[in-house]
Amino acid sequence: MLDREEFVEQAYFFGVLYERLGQDNTLQELLEQGRFEVLATTKLPMAIEFLSNELKHSGTIAPAMKKISHYFTPFQRYIVEQSETDRGRLDFKTALLILKHEAEYRSRSDNRQGFFLYQFETLCRNRLNYDLGLKAMSEDPLYSPEWKEWILIVRKQLGFVDIADLIYGRSQEFVKYRKRHLGDDAEADYPILFGEREGKIAFANRRKDPLFLFAAMQRHLAYPPVPKREVREDALEMVPQMHRRIERLEQRIKLMEEEQRHGIDITKFYASHRPAPLDEIE
CATH class of the missing domain: 1.20.81 (Receptor-associated Protein)
Structure with missing residues (x-):
């Protein structure tokens, strides 16, 4: 680091x-x-x-x-x-x-929960490749071996299992749930990476749009809001661009019509730019 x-x-x-x-x-x-x-x-x-x-x-x-x-x-x-x-x-x-x-x-900060959520939300909001993105995340030196292993598990299961369920299953809140139903000896067989707070938020956002999960996590963990591309109204700039494109399309259509009728007279394209005679140059 x-x-x-x-x-x-x-x-x-x-x-x-x-x-x-x-x-x-x-x-x-x-x-x-x-x-x-x-x-x-x-x-x-x-x-x-x-x-x-x-x-x-x-x-x-x-x-x-x-x-x-x-x-x-x-x-x-x-x-x-x-x-x-x-x-x-x-x-x-x-x-x-x-x-x-x-x-x-x-x-x-070195809060790994916040970093994971910030990086994962970046992939989600900007529609980046999850497979390559999660692979890059797993190689970040900030994460411990347990975190890196879990990120690769997320990489494999994402799309089959909801991200809220994946977070909840690795939270202290899930351990408490197991103990309530299976007894005090019901410990998790894998490393717990998220606390009770993150587990409660994940459980509350199961089967919902992941953006609701990210918004709640960002409020409580105070990691930076994820930037996303701003869609600007470029109507004033697009009108002249579209006008020029339409003109080019019209010209191409005219050329195609002339070619189908009697061929193209290419002399009209260079008549106005015909080079001066050699004697005039001299």
């Missing part, structure tokens, strides 16, 4: 990228600026320089984050990787905000 000051500087760095990206600054320029703004006594400036070099060569930074996995966690790398894919559902600015909130949370 990194020192607290590393996560404090990471949160600042991701926040700076989020705020300044799109303000006539390229990501390459922002990385160069951020390298000099963050605390020089941390390892982050060297990590940023490595990201900058990778961006120059490949146009992405996720491969560099994977190469320095001792500094950036697999989950951080996965979030950036999903934002850099051509067909990804996660945009880069939302990914930066996710990483900013997570780094802030790491700098002030």
Whole structure:
């Protein structure tokens, strides 16, 4: 695990990228600026320089984050990787905000229950791949071996078993239920990862939309709210774009109709741009 000051500087760095990206600054320029703004006594400036070099060569930074996995966690790398894919559902600015909130949370808490719920809710709200996302979560150094084993179990059972049931089954509240019905000797045969509070919340949200579970957990565990992509009304921008596309479609339809009737007269496309005679150039 990194020192607290590393996560404090990471949160600042991701926040700076989020705020300044799109303000006539390229990501390459922002990385160069951020390298000099963050605390020089941390390892982050060297990590940023490595990201900058990778961006120059490949146009992405996720491969560099994977190469320095001792500094950036697999989950951080996965979030950036999903934002850099051509067909990804996660945009880069939302990914930066996710990483900013997570780094802030790491700098002030090591609550594994809160981290699991924040990361899992991130996958859910942003419609990311659960299989790859949970695999990345299981490799996070924050989690103990018992947690990593359970996360991989969730990875296998998700879709067949409700997430609220999976949490409730590993809670102290479930142990109390067993003791009430089976006697005081009825202990769980597996590690208990959640307390009574989390178990009660999970039980109350069984067979419900998982978003209700996440909202209740976030209120009681006080982990950061999960960012999600904001849907903006771009009607004013879309109208001229649609107008240009319709014009291009109309032109293509006219060409197809002419070709079917008597062929296309291509001379009209370059008549107005016909080059000057050689004698005039001389």
